[in-house]
Amino acid sequence: MPGLVPTARPKPLLRGEGRVRRPLSGKSIRDRGERQSRLRLPGWQDAQHSSRDGVLQRPFRFHRAEAFMMKIIKGDLIKLALDGHFDVIVHGCNCQCTMGAGIAKTIKEVFPEAYAADLSTPKGSREKLGSISAATVTRAGQQITIVNGYTQFHWRGAGVLVDYAAVRTVMKQVKLRFAERRIGYPRIGAGLAKGDWTLIAQIIDAELEEEDHTLVEYLA
Template sequence: MIEEGHGNLLTAEVEALVNTVNTVGVMGKGIALQFKRAFPANFRAYRAACARGEVRMGQVWTFDTGVLGSRRFILNFPTKRHWRGSSQLEDIAAGLDSLVEVVNQRAITSIAIPALGCGNGGLRWSEVRPLIEQAAERLPGVRVVIFPPEGAPPPAAMPNATPPPVLTPLRAVLLIAVARYLDRARLQEVREGISELEIQKLAYFLQVLGTPLRLAFNRGAYGPYAPSLGHVLVSLEGHYLSGIGDRSASVTQFAPINPLPDGLEAAEAVLRGEDEIVRRIGELLKLVDGFETPYSLELLATVHFASIQAPPTGSPAELAERVASWSLRKARMFTDKHVRVAAARLQEHELLPA
């Protein structure tokens, strides 16, 4: 029996859930990240199986949660070899053959299946859905709930069974900086939350001001960008922050992120007595005063990053050229006047090369 499902697949009342995975042990984005949070034991077992070479294309790797009833089995379905790669229809077809075999062997009576390979894998739903339906027709008596690609559920609705990460002083300072920045931004306009782009720039300037966050910032499309910061935010999601979700949203969607009240309380407790760190938060807020938007923070951070590239320069004219040559997008967005305003703010705080 085939049904169409909507909403959150991870809470579907079925005996088995299908999770789309790669063969290298990474669940970093999309529905796989949702599964990683909701079923951490499955992730640990899957990662170990990948290390042993047991997770292969065309073969479903099954995890038994040991809980009788709904959501007992996680059927980890490889949709691509490497998380950076693309999915292939022939791999989906082979995997569905394996899925039918597993369902019959385990006597599974109900199963929820997502849009295999249609998210980060890049396949078209119009081509994948018939393959899933053909496989479902080979499972008479099994309730098969097919979830079309409708986007991720709200972050707050994503189950999270992971333990809270250790709240170090450096993570605490980031949380407090985000909260105080949001408080100031909301004095100027209605804000649902802070974007990940803004968090990246706040972390960048915290480090510039002397906070040893140990982040490596590269020249990104939207200014200085530290890939490892994304992993930190993912670990904080659901414990100290809400809004990161499964990272399937584009950075330019500015999905709202908010510190959780209990998380802020914990961060304040960690920072008691850390006067130097707290002082740097105050310096940060003065630096970005009046720049409390994604666009403005990108401008300020881009100008600073451009100024410290070899050879360092504090010349507004030279900085305008460097910003314009960064990308066509920046050349169109940031005028010479914008760059001069940002440079003046950086100079005021002695953050430009002499």
């Protein structure tokens, strides 16, 4: 598929016969046909799901904190969104209403509506940290929502510029407003903002638990 290069996927936690499983939350997950895990640890829960033919399948176990994890692919996030792979894309912004570098600059050029949403917020306000602005656009007959997440105050300065607490609050809002949609994002806060991606990835995984979310590592 053009523009979409899969990398190693996280090891699935639900194992069985390749059937669709339904955790207690009501969301479905598809296991990968591996041997069912019999390990029981604190935090694991049992559940059962009737198949379409009405036959009750064997109980399975899942860990609610890890059942839905970040997918990782290589490609061009914006192209993938335009090609219909994502309903929502999220990127990190500063609070200065610039969008003048990195993927923010490309988003500004391709989706001027997203930049207009950024300009509608107060320039230089620290109160924006952890908030979001968004624009929903139509391209080639499909809707894409671009989320500007305010994860750093300024683009200038030495040291780490990303605000980890702001990343967490941004992702909480993304989950609240865009649940059950296909969400894509770059390495938010770990490029020009010089943040620790390992820590940021853990924050994203925790806050977007049970959502379909994907890290797109840039591949020209």
